[in-house]
């Protein structure tokens with residue numbers, strides 16, 4: 080036991096940089112670090128937030144436990160008079176998915192984004208004080224990605240000045256909204272607005288669905304839970320629900336009227352803001368999900384890295400600090416490094432691009448307030464594309480981390496199966512990842528077609544202004560070290576991205592209609608979108624390194640991580656880089672040489688680099704990822720806690736095992 084604890088301490092002593100300074104870089108600022116650190120400790124030390132083994136709880140126990148914790152969170156927020164920032168850290172570190180995620184993450188933002196000032200004044204205080212609990216009811220049984228295809232209707236009745244909300248078919252039943260099944264009292268419902276016999280498409284409506292007195296559904300409302308989901312703990316603590324309306328009436332002023340409104344006379348009036356603002360809550364959440372992706376991936380990487388330093392298999396006998404013969408740490412196998420270190424680098428890359436995206440979003444909101452809608456298309460493309468790229472990579476990465484831990488990774492007590500089950504739906508919710516990449520490609524094709532009209536591309540597409548150069552330039556790498564030059568890397572990624580996009584744009588002209596072309600070429604368009612999004616991540620990582628980064632050795636570590644992130648992408652997408660002529664086979668081979676050498680450089684720092692995430696053992700929830708590396712005794716201890724070990728002889732022995740054994744013994748004696 081002591082030996083293992085010493086082992087991680089030895090790993091930490093090898094770090095070539097200041098972990099404390101890196102913690103601040105990871106958190107984003109000294110202030111963010113201090114607040115999150117304080118709240119993380121507060122949560123970890125409060126028995127009310129203890130994490131039971133969610134995997135062994137029944138659905139009802141799990142759900143009730145999430146309700147208890149959500150209520151306790153609210154109590155502590157009020158008792159401690161926490162600020163909004165502190166409260167969201169508290170919810171984050173409690174780490175139990177519950178209705179509050181949708182209430183704060185979607186219901187409140189939908190009101191803020193789509194309601195008029197007057198409507199906000201009425202509804203936000205109720206939501207902010209939790210006098211009502213809300214959900215976001217957009218998806219239907221028959222329609223998820225295609226929002227324009229939603230069937231629920233909101234028909235204006237001029238006589239009573241009300242909308243009648245109705246589910247005309249089974250497929251129009253709302254299906255999936257979180258917190259809807261058993262908790263929410265209100266919902267932002269997306270429905271087709273019909274007035275004067277005309278269908279004006281999908282709009283948002285605020286609908287009360289349960290009584291605030293006895294919690295029963297209101298007349299005309301049928302509501303319930305959609306059933307168990309993948310994974311034993313994970314999303315099963317949330318009541319994703321179904322909802323059907325039978326001519327439910329709401330006052331006219333519960334239509335969210337920022338984008339358009341219906342007058343007392345039933346006239347549909349558009350405002351001067353683009354109708355896409357109705358989708359504003361999705362843009363907001365997609366931006367948050369990019370930050371979630373870096374957190375989920377970094378959790379998994381932290382577990383797999385610490386465990387890989389503890390775990391020993393095979394190898395020439397080494398001597399430990401006490402001169403005792405020991406096997407090789409699995410982290411020293413080059414295969415383990417080539418699977419693990421790019422994930423560590425990705426966690427940092429996603430953190431920085433998430434930070435930038437948050438800035439982009441804040442900037443968008445400021446512009447929208449000043450009636451400047453010019454950056455909306457780019458913000459949509461960036462949030463959609465980066466949500467897709469980072470969640471797909473993080474979900475795959477978490478799964479890889481569990482395999483990197485061998486058999487023990489498959490145990491619930493490793494924390495990895497639940498983390499995977501809880502995170503993998505991020506590839507689907509808030510927009511299926513492929514559907515979102517197709518949105519990015521649509522934006523890219525539009526930008527390319529506008530190049531011919533002389534319109535200057537801006538923001539993340541600014542590189543397209545250099546199309547002529549990027550189409551024909553040759554990569555200048557001659558030796559492996561040349562790959563450490565950021566401008567060389569950037570140009571290779573820009574060349575690959577633009578060449579894929581231009582090829583798509585050219586191929587699209589070969590089809591009878593753009594629609595047909597988009598449909599036939601969609602796999603290529605998705606690849607072009609991925610290349611563009613990877614370029615954004617690469618360029619934001621490189622930009623980060625150009626900032627003033629303080630702390631002993633911190634910048635050098637980030638440079639190594641950035642190199643690993645970029646070179647590993649080249650390695651993984653070699654087909655693209657070679658087929659577009661962005662690099663040559665010889666340069667590809669030099670990139671692989673450089674990548675190997677970066678792994679060696681990073682090796683002695685990896686434990687400190689995951690320590691910099693500053694995750695408490697409580698938050699990690701993993702025996703394998705414990706800070707002290709005391710894995711084996713704790714695994715043994717956890718095994719004893721399994722309900723099957725409550726009794727020596729299992730329940731069922733007398734009914735099923737004993738008679739079987741007896742019968743077989745008797746048969747043998749005959």
Ligand SMILES: CCCCCCCCCCCCCCC/C=C/C(=O)SCCNC(=O)CCNC(=O)[C@H](O)C(C)(C)COP(=O)(O)OP(=O)(O)OC[C@H]1O[C@@H](n2cnc3c(N)ncnc32)[C@H](O)[C@@H]1OP(=O)(O)O
Pocket residue numbers: 174175176180181184185215217218223224225226227257313355356358359361362371375455456459497498501502507508509510511514518521522525
């Ligand atoms: C235990 C441990 C836990 C650890 C894990 C941690 C995880 C924690 C997180 C937990 C929280 C979980 C919360 C989950 C909650 C989930 C909620 C939801 O899923 S809500 C439902 C979301 N639904 C979607 O995302 C649907 C996707 N579909 C669409 O967005 C649209 O239908 C579409 C964009 C695909 C198409 O729209 P449509 O109007 O038909 O499209 P066009 O392509 O014709 O576009 C027209 C025009 O508009 C532009 N556009 C589209 N969308 C937007 C937008 N959002 N903002 C701005 N502009 C937009 C588009 O580009 C077009 O522009 P144009 O100039 O004409 O080309």
Ligand SMILES: Cc1cc2nc3c(=O)[nH]c(=O)nc-3n(C[C@H](O)[C@H](O)[C@H](O)COP(=O)(O)OP(=O)(O)OC[C@H]3O[C@@H](n4cnc5c(N)ncnc54)[C@H](O)[C@@H]3O)c2cc1C
Pocket residue numbers: 181215216217218221222223224225254255256257314319504507508509510511512513514517601
């Ligand atoms: C855990 C979880 C929580 C959720 N929470 C909420 C919530 O709170 N509120 C809410 O309203 N919704 C919620 N959703 C629903 C979610 O937003 C939808 O599942 C999502 O938008 C995808 O839609 P879909 O399920 O209909 O998939 P589909 O659109 O049916 O996708 C199925 C397949 O078809 C492909 N596909 C679809 N369209 C195209 C296309 N045009 N081109 C190429 N391929 C295509 C997709 O790539 C996918 O492979 C949640 C979902 C999950 C899993």
